[in-house]
Amino acid sequence: MLTTVFSIQDVKAEGNNPHLDINAEAALLLEQSTGKIIYQKNIDSVLGIASMTKMMTEYLILEAISEGKLTPQDEYNVNEYVWTISHDRSLSNVPLRRDGTYNVQELYEAMAIYSANGATIALAEMVAGTESEFVKMMNEKAKELGLEDYKFVNSTGLNNADLYGMHPEGTGADEENVMSARATAKLAYHLLNDFPEILDTASIPKKVFREGTDDQINMSNWNWMLPGLISEYEGVDGLKTGFTDFAGYSFTGTIEKDGMRLISVVMDARNADGQPQDTARFAETRKLFDYGFANFSLKEIYPANYQIDKESNLKVVKGKEKSVEIETKEPLKTLVKRGEEESFEPLYVFDDKVVSEEEITAPFEEGTKVGHMTVKYTGEGQDEGYLFENQQGPKAELVTTEGVEKANWFVLSMRAIGGFFSDLWSTVSSTVKGWF
Structure with a gap:
């Protein structure tokens, strides 16, 4: 696990395909069932991940549900910390009432669809008691999953400076979560393999939070490649976007098409002018998907x-x-x-x-x-x-192609005797030949 935050400028290199110019600090494309990498660029550079952090939070929540430690109907009573964060509309949020009660299902949907930060912290507290303890779980799970080049300092992906001085214990006031593109792809791979139901929620383009109440809020998925959204791409059904000033515009995507599922990671994407832009992460992901499906397929070769x-x-x-x-x-x-x-x-x-x-x-x-x-x-x-x-x-x-029974002692004995005389004859024959 890392103990130092790396600058996003630390490593720069060209991708492996000169015809595929990906305008991002790092990028990776792989086929899920084989784990085969199709394209890579700077995949071991350690960069900010922003709300792509929530993939680890989702993993731990889904794991807790699968183990019976949490149910979708369990309820959460909002504390001062979560209330404060959830009412910061400069961040992605659904405002939560200080005296309100919310169940796991609606908090999870707010996190997975709308990247709601207050809801994310609430879920972390439900799993671990405090966000500080949850962060420990995040780093331990990353190690267990075999990730390298990572550091989690909070459950949301925000910069700790945005947490009103209430950031998790043991973390710095200005720290932010970091991972490499390779580690991010590994996390997405494990999430899809271990909890494929993640896509049931990640694939929802739009939903209303607390529909029919005074608190209802329209939630549009930040993954604009989903059906009906402005960067729609057929087959895309996940997974998680991220943005902070430190991390830039990033996206971990996944798509199933033509019997093949691809996973992509784009970190700190730029537009054609080299400037950060929200749609650039989807434009660069589109390039990766186009390249993957145009040039590769899963085939039975034997x-x-x-x-x-x-x-x-x-x-x-x-x-x-x-x-x-x-x-x-x-x-x-x-x-x-x-x-x-x-x-x-x-x-x-x-x-x-x-x-x-x-x-x-x-x-x-x-x-x-x-x-x-x-x-x-x-x-x-x-x-x-x-x-x-x-x-x-x-x-x-x-x-x-068939089974073979063990020979009885008589057959084995005869073979041993035959083998002895065969070896003896070979020795005599070799000796005689040596005389001439």
């Missing part, structure tokens, strides 16, 4: 029951049969760039606990897993790697 020629027989030790065939249990899919369908070589990776030196010991059943098949990229393009360092490409489970 079917189920596939075998690599001359490599699909394992020697069986102590079995009634001397060998067994292996094959893939399911099809192998991977992310393929247009025109590179043939740029992959299949490889077997055996489980050392099951297979040793291409031998398997009987007895075993049909369908016994012996490892997996993956692929090696053999094309001439640049391989951008994977979001997670330990990912090694797509996998299809390798299994035996």
Whole structure:
């Protein structure tokens, strides 16, 4: 975890694709199911994240609900801190009554749709008792999820200076949450994988807070790429925007289209003149999505029951049969760039606990897993790697095509005797040949 806030000017570099000019300090595009990175720019530079912070808050709230520690009907009584923040209309907020009671569901919708900061703090307090304790949970969860290059100092993404001197204990008065684009993408990846229901709310373009009451407020989602909003893009259904003067205009987006889900991160986006602009984050995200769908697709490149020629027989030790065939249990899919369908070589990776030196010991059943098949990229393009360092490409489970029983003691004894005389004859034969 970081202990120092980095300047957004610390690192500058060009992206990996000269034809894709992304006007942002950092950017990343990946395919969700494989974790394959399609495009990257400055993805390890540590930058402000503003309200993209709320993805971590959402993760912890959804986790608390899934564990039964919180329910959508649980109610919150507004304290002075939350009341004060919620009535600052220079910030994104739904004003909450000092004597009001609000349930988790409506506070969550205000946070996820309208990025309401007072509602966010209220939820943090419901989970952890205080925002200070919640911040500790945020940093602990980031470590647990394997994130690097992050620091959370509050639950909202505001600068601590905006919290009227009531910022969480142990944090500085002017600090702000920071992450790298890689860490932000990892958080979004885990959020979508672990709690796909996040999209039920994140995809709502507009909703009325406390509709039918004197307190009703029209909430328009800050993600303007959703249906019916000014930067609409078909298929977009999440995820979270962010803006502060420190972080600039940023956006973590996601879209499902043509059987493929992409996750994007754009940090400190600029317009064509190099100036910060609210719509720039969506224009740059549009470039990423256009590039991804125009050039990449998820394809089945090897079917189920596939075998690599001359490599699909394992020697069986102590079995009634001397060998067994292996094959893939399911099809192998991977992310393929247009025109590179043939740029992959299949490889077997055996489980050392099951297979040793291409031998398997009987007895075993049909369908016994012996490892997996993956692929090696053999094309001439640049391989951008994977979001997670330990990912090694797509996998299809390798299994035996039949079971083999253990041979009885007599057969094993005869084989041992046969093997002894075979070795003896080989030795004698070699010796005799050496005489001439």
